[in-house]
Structures are given as C-alpha cells and as structure tokens.
Amino acid sequence: MSVSDRQLRELLGRCWAGPVAWDEPLAKWSSLRVGGPAQALVKPGSSEAVQRLLMGCESVGLPWLVIGGGTNLLVAEAGFPGLVLVLGRExxxxxxxxxxxxxxxxxxxxxxxxxxxxxxxxxxxxxxxxxxxxxxxxxxxxxxxxxxxxxxxxxxxxxxxxxxxxxxxxxxxxxxxxxxxxxxxxxxxxxxxxxxxxxxxxxxxxxxxxxxxxxxxxxxxxxQPRGVASAGSFFKNPPGDYAGRLIEAAGLKGLTVGGATVSPVHANFLVNTGVATAAEMLALMRLVQGKVMAKYGIWLEPEVRIVGESGRPVES
Ligand SMILES: Cc1cc2nc3c(=O)[nH]c(=O)nc-3n(C[C@H](O)[C@H](O)[C@H](O)COP(=O)(O)OP(=O)(O)OC[C@H]3O[C@@H](n4cnc5c(N)ncnc54)[C@H](O)[C@@H]3O)c2cc1C
Missing domain, CATH: 3.30.465.10 (Uridine Diphospho-n-acetylenolpyruvylglucosamine Reductase; domain 3)
Incomplete structure (x- = not known):
C-alpha cells in the first residue's frame, strides 16, 4: 500500500525525532550507484528507534526497507515507495x-x-x-x-x-x-x-x-575489478560450477548495455562504468541470464537483492 507524503509526515512526527531525507535517491546508498528515490529515508541509532519506526509503518501498512552498506542491492528506477531505514555507524x-x-x-x-x-x-x-x-x-x-x-x-x-x-x-x-x-x-x-x-x-x-x-x-x-561501482559477485554460483566461469566461457566479458558492463577482469561482476541506469543494469543482467541459459541450459540466479518496481525486494 502506498501512503501519501502527508500521512508519512504525520507518522514520522509520532515516532521519529531525527532528520528525514525526502525523495532521497537510493543511488547514493547503493554501491552500484543506480536506483530511484525512497519516499523517505531515516538513520536510526538504537534498537528502540528502529522498533518505533517499524511499528509505525506496520500500523498504517507502509512498506519499509532496511539497508546496511547497500553493497548487495540493485534498486530499480522506480525507487522505493515507503520508508527506508539505513543502519550505519550510529x-x-x-x-x-x-x-x-x-x-x-x-x-x-x-x-x-x-x-x-x-x-x-x-x-x-x-x-x-x-x-x-x-x-x-x-x-x-x-x-x-x-x-x-x-x-x-x-x-x-x-x-x-x-x-x-x-x-x-x-x-x-x-x-x-x-x-x-x-x-x-x-x-x-x-x-x-x-x-x-x-x-x-x-x-x-x-x-x-x-x-x-x-x-x-x-x-x-x-x-576483482577495482575502482568501479559494483555489488560484488552479481550471480550465485550454480551447484558444482562458477557463474563467472560460465559467463566468461559464453564469451560475455565486456558485454555492454549503455553504462553497464560485464567486467573484463571478473565475469561475475556486472559493473557501472559511471553512467549506467538501473534499467541498463537490469537489462544486462537479463541478457547474461538469457545467453548463459541458451548456451549451457543453466539459469543464473542473482545474488544481488533487487528492489523492484513494486517496491518489494525480489528474493533470489
Ligand atoms: C566489491 C565488493 C566485493 C564483495 N565481495 C563479497 C564477498 O567476497 N563475499 C560475499 O558474500 N559478498 C560480497 N559482496 C557483497 C556484499 O558486500 C555482501 O553481501 C554484504 O554482506 C552485504 O551487506 P550490506 O550491509 O551492504 O547489505 P545491503 O546491500 O545493505 O542489504 C542486502 C540485503 O540485506 C537486507 N538487510 C541489510 N541489513 C539488514 C538488517 N539489519 N536486517 C534485515 N535485513 C537487512 C537488505 O534489505 C537487503 O535485502 C561484495 C560486494 C562488493 C561491492
């Protein structure tokens, strides 16, 4: 269920005293550096603060998403229509x-x-x-x-x-x-x-x-590639094999969609060369999945958690 900014403001007024980032681009909070905005983002510093926030979300049926380092996350362009809690140093x-x-x-x-x-x-x-x-x-x-x-x-x-x-x-x-x-x-x-x-x-x-x-x-x-935006290994290794080996053997190192590329250093790293959009990262993911499937009959499951258009994480 989506909740209007006014309702969310009222809710946060009841259960949160700290700063709120409205319409916050999640690209800033993801190591892949892509992704649309969160409706609102907060950084709680205690268990009790997290508890109050989640109970507040639950009371109005507002979706929430928790992020740590954002290093295993691909957020779609649509972003997240709900409350994002970033758990960091505090x-x-x-x-x-x-x-x-x-x-x-x-x-x-x-x-x-x-x-x-x-x-x-x-x-x-x-x-x-x-x-x-x-x-x-x-x-x-x-x-x-x-x-x-x-x-x-x-x-x-x-x-x-x-x-x-x-x-x-x-x-x-x-x-x-x-x-x-x-x-x-x-x-x-x-x-x-x-x-x-x-x-x-x-x-x-x-x-x-x-x-x-x-x-x-x-x-x-x-x-591993260095100095480029990535989420580490993009796909899980299938039983008895390595995703990187399959992608490389399929000749896909360097395959590119816009600013998204299969790293020439490690084929299981799908990297953002600097200008990729979330749609390009997702298109590259699907292209790799399709080509590996066509050649080896193996479907590569993403290890990266995808926060989809619906705002719900897609479980891999
Ligand atoms: C360069 C690079 C190298 C990497 N190398 C490795 C590696 O060698 N091995 C490896 O396993 N991974 C590796 N990774 C992937 C990633 O770093 C790990 O999966 C890491 O543990 C994710 O932690 P995070 O805090 O960034 O999670 P996030 O990306 O913030 O979140 C990942 C998932 O966990 C959920 N989540 C986060 N915090 C909580 C919480 N407190 N409670 C409930 N749910 C939560 C999120 O909602 C999301 O679904 C690498 C990534 C990069 C960028």
Missing amino acids: FGAISECGIDQDGRCLVEVEAGCSLARLLGWSQRRGLSGLEFSVGIPGSVGGAVVMNAGAWGREIKDVLAGLQLLLPGGVMERRDSQAREFSYRRWSGPAGALVLSATFALTPADPLGIKALCREYLRGRQVK
Missing part, C-alpha cells in the same frame, strides 16, 4: 559479552557496524575468526542476511546468536540456528530485522590475524 556498537564453553570470546555487534570496522577491532583485540571477511564491504546486518562469505568460510561459521525485531515490534534474542543458513542466504523468520549479532571469536596473536588478512586481501585484489 547503530554500530561493539561489546564483549562473555566467554563460551569453548573459551571463545562472545562479541555482540549492532547491525549497522561495518564488517571492516569489526575486523579492525577484532584484529587489535587479538580475536580470530573473521579474517575471511576482509575486503567484504557492508554492514554486520547485511552480512548475516546474505550469509556473506569468502575463502570457504561464511558468517554463520562464527555466529553465536542474533537479536531480531519481529513483526508486531517483538524483540527476540536467539541462538544462531545453523539450519537457517545456506549459500548467501539466511531464511530466518519472515519480516525479521537483524538488530545485532553475537560472534564467537578465538583468542589469537594479532600479528597472525593481520598476516592472514593481508594474504586474503592480496588474493582478492588480483581477482
């Missing part, structure tokens, strides 16, 4: 909260903290487990929802618990449930927002952690 506290039975340090992190900041903190503190995530941009909340991973490790491997906000404004703490996580996917309760994540990290030599991060980063730098 909702990014890190705190140690105990030791588990295996002697690992439990660290609770609010969803808006960037993975990079968390990794820097854990390096300095001499806590190992998150090294694989070096170079993955975005927030802790986004990393949980995407079950972000690299080098054979995933967020779920170090996740001990979650604090969720459920429909109806219910806050729930729960242990991490391994069965809810699969490749680049968390299938938690419908409509849940991740407020914080607790990681179980192992005490280790800070210099060893640093050395491993450096090694992973070097590996990343030779494989």
Whole structure:
C-alpha cells in the first residue's frame, strides 16, 4: 500500500525525532550507484528507534526497507515507495559479552557496524575468526542476511546468536540456528530485522590475524575489478560450477548495455562504468541470464537483492 507524503509526515512526527531525507535517491546508498528515490529515508541509532519506526509503518501498512552498506542491492528506477531505514555507524556498537564453553570470546555487534570496522577491532583485540571477511564491504546486518562469505568460510561459521525485531515490534534474542543458513542466504523468520549479532571469536596473536588478512586481501585484489561501482559477485554460483566461469566461457566479458558492463577482469561482476541506469543494469543482467541459459541450459540466479518496481525486494 502506498501512503501519501502527508500521512508519512504525520507518522514520522509520532515516532521519529531525527532528520528525514525526502525523495532521497537510493543511488547514493547503493554501491552500484543506480536506483530511484525512497519516499523517505531515516538513520536510526538504537534498537528502540528502529522498533518505533517499524511499528509505525506496520500500523498504517507502509512498506519499509532496511539497508546496511547497500553493497548487495540493485534498486530499480522506480525507487522505493515507503520508508527506508539505513543502519550505519550510529547503530554500530561493539561489546564483549562473555566467554563460551569453548573459551571463545562472545562479541555482540549492532547491525549497522561495518564488517571492516569489526575486523579492525577484532584484529587489535587479538580475536580470530573473521579474517575471511576482509575486503567484504557492508554492514554486520547485511552480512548475516546474505550469509556473506569468502575463502570457504561464511558468517554463520562464527555466529553465536542474533537479536531480531519481529513483526508486531517483538524483540527476540536467539541462538544462531545453523539450519537457517545456506549459500548467501539466511531464511530466518519472515519480516525479521537483524538488530545485532553475537560472534564467537578465538583468542589469537594479532600479528597472525593481520598476516592472514593481508594474504586474503592480496588474493582478492588480483581477482576483482577495482575502482568501479559494483555489488560484488552479481550471480550465485550454480551447484558444482562458477557463474563467472560460465559467463566468461559464453564469451560475455565486456558485454555492454549503455553504462553497464560485464567486467573484463571478473565475469561475475556486472559493473557501472559511471553512467549506467538501473534499467541498463537490469537489462544486462537479463541478457547474461538469457545467453548463459541458451548456451549451457543453466539459469543464473542473482545474488544481488533487487528492489523492484513494486517496491518489494525480489528474493533470489
Ligand atoms: C566489491 C565488493 C566485493 C564483495 N565481495 C563479497 C564477498 O567476497 N563475499 C560475499 O558474500 N559478498 C560480497 N559482496 C557483497 C556484499 O558486500 C555482501 O553481501 C554484504 O554482506 C552485504 O551487506 P550490506 O550491509 O551492504 O547489505 P545491503 O546491500 O545493505 O542489504 C542486502 C540485503 O540485506 C537486507 N538487510 C541489510 N541489513 C539488514 C538488517 N539489519 N536486517 C534485515 N535485513 C537487512 C537488505 O534489505 C537487503 O535485502 C561484495 C560486494 C562488493 C561491492
């Protein structure tokens, strides 16, 4: 359901005291640098503020969308007719909260903290487990929802618990449930927002952690395009194969629609050369899907979350 700006103003007047960006271009909040406007955008700094906002949205049936770093997001030209909540640094506290039975340090992190900041903190503190995530941009909340991973490790491997906000404004703490996580996917309760994540990290030599991060980063730098707008790997790898290998073997490196191009460096990166529109990114995605399907009979599912014309994220 769409709600007029006047109704949304009244709603925000009741449940939000901070600044509101009206008609905010979501291209500014997405690493692909494309996408139309959000009706309104706010940046809450506490669980209670997020709770009040979502309960307000629920009370009038207003769609909401939560964004962390926007590094796995493709927003269509139509934008998002509803309230966008950006969880960033102001909702990014890190705190140690105990030791588990295996002697690992439990660290609770609010969803808006960037993975990079968390990794820097854990390096300095001499806590190992998150090294694989070096170079993955975005927030802790986004990393949980995407079950972000690299080098054979995933967020779920170090996740001990979650604090969720459920429909109806219910806050729930729960242990991490391994069965809810699969490749680049968390299938938690419908409509849940991740407020914080607790990681179980192992005490280790800070210099060893640093050395491993450096090694992973070097590996990343030779494989991935740099200095261009992207959302990382665009498609999920199909079972037993790699999306990048299939796209390259189909001869699609360099394929271009307007300002959108299949990276000549890594075929699973669809990049914005600077002037692409969301429609061009989507057209390139469909072209690649169609050509790979025609040649290999394999349908590539986007890993990137697409916020569609209807304003609803398209689940991959
Ligand atoms: C250069 C580059 C390299 C990358 N390399 C990797 C890689 O090696 N491995 C990898 O797995 N990914 C990689 N990515 C993709 C991306 O960085 C990850 O998926 C990241 O974890 C997304 O986090 P985010 O905060 O940016 O999520 P966003 O893009 O902001 O959101 C992604 C989805 O999560 C939802 N979401 C965000 N926060 C919350 C929350 N708190 N509660 C509920 N839902 C939420 C959003 O609504 C959206 O559906 C890369 C991206 C780039 C640009």
